[in-house]
Amino acid sequence: MILLDKRILTHFDYVQPALILPIIFLSYSLINEASDMLSAKMVAYLIIGFGAFLLFFLLPIRKLEWLIPSVYWINIILLLSVELVGVSKLGAQRWIEIPFINFTIQPSEIMKPAFVLMLAYIIKKTPPDDEGYNLKQFIKISFYILLPFVLILKEPDLGTALMLLITGYGVLFIIGVNRKIWISIALLIGICSPILYENLHDYQKKRIADFISEKPSYQVRQSIIAIGNGGITGKSVDEATQTKFKFLPIATSDFIFAYTVERYGFIGGAGLIMLYGFLIVHLLSLNYKLKDEYFIKVAVSAVALLIFIYVSINIFMTIGFAPVVGIPLPFYSYGGSSFITFMCLFGILQNLLTFRFDKTNRFVKINF
Template sequence: MLSADWSHSHCRGVARMVLFEPETVPRGWRRAVRRVDWTLLLLLTLALGFGLIAVYSATSSAGMHHFFSRQLFSAAVGTGLLLLVARFPRPWLERFAPIAYGVGLLLLLLVLLLGRTVYGSKSWLSFAGFSFQPVEVAKVTTVLLLARFLSVEGRSLRQLSTLVKALALIGAPTGLVLLQPDAGSALVFFALCVGLLLWGKAHPLVVMMPVLLPLVALLSLLGTVPLLLGILAGSVGIFLLRPHPIAAVVCIAIVTGTGWGSSALYQMLKPHQQARIQSFLRPEEDPQGSGYHIIQSVLAIGSGGLTGKGFQQGTQTQLRFIPKQWTDFIFCVPAEEFGFLGAVLVLAVLFGLIWHVFSLAHRFEHDPFWSLLLAGIGSIWFFHTAVNIGMALGLAPVIGLPLPLLSAGGSALVANLTFAGLVFNAYRHLS
């Protein structure tokens, strides 16, 4: 049996070797340490920690400890997938991408046939006692296949055939998600499309159109005058890009048709979907109905002041004035309990994480596969974060998008940790 003195001296020797004599550390250890993305690890740990604290605070006072337990379990499962994906050889990822994409589409089809309806959307599948959202699987598999498809030598988003095929790859899961119907998740694929078009150096007009069309559709809900001004501004923007005259006319016709058709489409939405849009446009008109979430959320964030009311001391959150505050409105919890400083810290971690992913994507300019994969992940995280924070502040409609790594939700957390595993994997391949 080894003595305690020997054990202590051995530990001191190892510590001295690592801290003061790094050249004596085995080469394999040093190489392994250098290939770990420590910045990502730190930001990821902070985000997960903030999320667990917020979920615990939002649910424990109401006796709903099972939400926190599920979040811990999902974090453990997601961490396991992260470690697995982080070690996948690149050839495996590229070979596996089409199969994974097909599995994702199959799950989206199955949920339409066998899924469980929650809040008007048939988006949950149950298997062996567990429930999950196939759309979260589809987000990962779609990003992976698009990166593989667009990284093939000779393909460019400025080629019409490549552009059409890429849009079809995004359009397939988007259409299936809209059939659930889940407009919020469908918009995530839209954001992925815009992000990859921009990162893949598509023609500026191609990048502009997916951004312009939703803006014109939104203006159509505000009245005829805002709509006409939006169409006029969009037309001027199109001409400033100097496209082919026929392309310019076609794009202006699409913008005009989108604007006038959006009003008719609005009438086809379900009542709860119309209420979400109206609560965003005019929350004060129905403070006890469709505008309730936004008004209570803004009150909670504003009442936190500079340093907050203290852990589990928030009135709006602890008294449950905000429905589902552990998911869509999780940002209210740290903002009320830890104030402006706490909210800024959460935002700094999340946007720091997104910035780090895009920075890595830029460093992979020589390798389109990793660059596009990271840009797609960054686009999804940015859209989720921007929209969720916008929902909490009343700056975006309530469309049910969780805050990455913070909101309660097993499927989303596992998917985001899988994304993180892909980022770790990419970092290992930096030259």
């Protein structure tokens, strides 16, 4: 039996669920409206996701901190295994099939919590000085950022790879790196950009070409029509013709923001963006309270950056301001992998924040 000390209630961050739960409820209402089958699956994902949150919230992470490097390297081995024994779907080899039970896992999704924890572990062990990390320290930490980036990029999964890359270096920017290093990196990227473009896959080049062309792709055109159809206050189920008649592609997943605006209008879309905006600002604001607690600061900053990147790219994609990529809206787009991953991340955050004054997690007692 699990006994929880009442003092947990005074340290728990209530702002997070206050902003996340409305996003989840609105998502479920739209998915339930679109498909009974998807709705039933989403219920299963919700149950698993909240179970994952509870598991990581109660896990004594500080006691098990020494295991973080092992977890990171196990995930690296899984990413390497994708290339050797991975399962291909839709032209990409990103999954590993578990024998005998006909179940697949996506190591790139599992890598996200391991990646965040590894960054937090390294930075806690070697915090920056007043002028930020020097070149030697920067290169050492960069190794742990670039290794999963390269392995995921080879699947190919450019979207997830870039998420980890931007998040990793975004965290370093927040924590502190000598500015001369950033200037050098910016110049290097500018010089190497033609080479990077030539090494993209054909489908990735096509997405960029569709993005910069005068005429948007079919998916984006339908998305823009759906957004325009929503007006200020949105349309009823029967009047949301783009979604009802299946003109809007992947309406419950990649283009769910366009579906939201068609149903709830500009007000609904703006409200959803505000919820995400408040969540991101809240998480980043915690850095001012945490001072030199680098482990928690890295975790909070990384999750805030992940949400910002996911939300920005997904919404820009639906209105034609970014190439079409398979980037979901956190807690909102249909799908189990992304939802469960973010529930794990927020379980870790709540654990670190709730028990930050109690390094031994004595607030949680487990009796059998």
